[in-house]
Amino acid sequence: MYSTPLNGMDHQQLLALCNAAGVSAVHADTLRAGLFRHYLKELDAIAELPLRLRRYLAEHCYMFEPLCTATREAADGTQKLLLSMADGREVETVLIPAAGRLTQCISTQVGCAVGCTFCLTATAGLTRNLTAAEMVAEVMAGQRLSTQKVSNLVLMGMGEPLHNYDAVAQFVRMASDPKGMAFSPNRITLSTSGLVPAMQRMIRDELPCNLAVSLNASNDQVRDTIMPINRKYPIAQLLQTVRDYIKVRGNKRVLIEYVLLAGINDSVEDAHRLTALLEGMGCTVNLLPFNAYPGLPFQRPSDETVSVFRTILVQANIIAVVRESKGREIAAACGQLKTEVTERRKSGL
Numbered sequence: 001m002y003s004t005p006l007n008g009m010d011h012q013q014l015l016a017l018c019n020a021a022g023v024s025a026v027h028a029d030t031l032r033a034g035l036f037r038h039y040l041k042e043l044d045a046i047a048e049l050p051l052r053l054r055r056y057l058a059e060h061c062y063m064f065e066p067l068c069t070a071t072r073e074a075a076d077g078t079q080k081l082l083l084s085m086a087d088g089r090e091v092e093t094v095l096i097p098a099a100g101r102l103t104q105c106i107s108t109q110v111g112c113a114v115g116c117t118f119c120l121t122a123t124a125g126l127t128r129n130l131t132a133a134e135m136v137a138e139v140m141a142g143q144r145l146s147t148q149k150v151s152n153l154v155l156m157g158m159g160e161p162l163h164n165y166d167a168v169a170q171f172v173r174m175a176s177d178p179k180g181m182a183f184s185p186n187r188i189t190l191s192t193s194g195l196v197p198a199m200q201r202m203i204r205d206e207l208p209c210n211l212a213v214s215l216n217a218s219n220d221q222v223r224d225t226i227m228p229i230n231r232k233y234p235i236a237q238l239l240q241t242v243r244d245y246i247k248v249r250g251n252k253r254v255l256i257e258y259v260l261l262a263g264i265n266d267s268v269e270d271a272h273r274l275t276a277l278l279e280g281m282g283c284t285v286n287l288l289p290f291n292a293y294p295g296l297p298f299q300r301p302s303d304e305t306v307s308v309f310r311t312i313l314v315q316a317n318i319i320a321v322v323r324e325s326k327g328r329e330i331a332a333a334c335g336q337l338k339t340e341v342t343e344r345r346k347s348g349l
């Protein structure tokens with residue numbers, strides 16, 4: 001009887017619901033505001049709904065709420081939540097405060113099939129895609145935990161968003177719906193490992209969000225080894241798609257993410273090759289010094305190496321920012337909290 005999660009419904013679906021319940025379409029707006037603007041948990045809290053619609057919703061729909069199975073808070077205010085979905089599968093979401101904004105990092109899949117060798121999420125492979133309702137529920141869970149309003153969303157948590165295109169596109173449209181969650185498209189960033197066909201679809205669909213590309217190498221030889229997806233969509237093809245995106249989306253600035261791995265991709269030659277690759281694209285580069293984690297065969301570069309790398313980019317007129325993983329002591333990198341909790345459960349602690 002209880003079949004459809006309300007928090008995964010876009011405006012068209014809410015309209016269809018009102019139609020099926022035999023009430024005016026205006027109540028779709030009331031629902032949107034109550035569910036997605038005010039993040040109300042209970043339908044009873046939405047005062048203006050007619051009784052007929054309430055009854056219909058009670059019979060046919062439910063509000064999906066994940067169970068929070070672990071939380072961590074770091075000294076810098078970063079909060080990490082482990083959320084258990086209806087089938088018991090767990091994903092992470094992270095709230096990252098910074099001056100004047102609160103960014104939430106959203107997971108789009110349980111696990112990931114891409115297999116980047118520096119990523120803990122990759123170690124268990126892909127279990128399943130998340131639904132749009134589950135992604136909306138992540139935002140709701142994050143928002144309920146914080147007194148500050150979540151202002152930015154980054155789809156950079158567990159999973160490759162473009163491997164789950166339909167649900168992610170639905171979520172992005174709902175998140176940017178001005179009468180719903182009302183995030184500015186400029187404050188939603190989708191990060192991909194470089195699925196070229198899905199990026200092209202994203203361009204065609206004019207998905208209302210920014211694009212970030214996880215590049216992490218300056219040549220195919222290295223990228224092939226740390227990001228196997230590169231064997232299918234090598235750097236030249238990937239960056240041509242980024243150029244197409246920039247051309248179609250006008251003055252959109254694409255974010256290039258570059259995890260610095262000691263002795264792998266952090267040399268002076270790498271920095272020069274990267275500047276050549278990005279020449280004239282107007283991209284911003286986020287440099288992310290790797291945080292060593294047991295079981296992963298990589299090390300963090302020295303601060304000097306990071307600084308030299310950045311300087312080479314800046315001297316080539318590329319905006320390059322070093323981003324430290326916020327909340328390092330609470331296992332803030334993707335997949336760490338889930339791995340730690342799973343290990344603890346196994347050992348009965």
Ligand code: SF4
Pocket residue numbers: 112113114115116119120121122157158159160193334
């Ligand atoms: S870095 Fe992202 S795309 Fe790569 S394996 Fe991890 S979650 Fe997947």
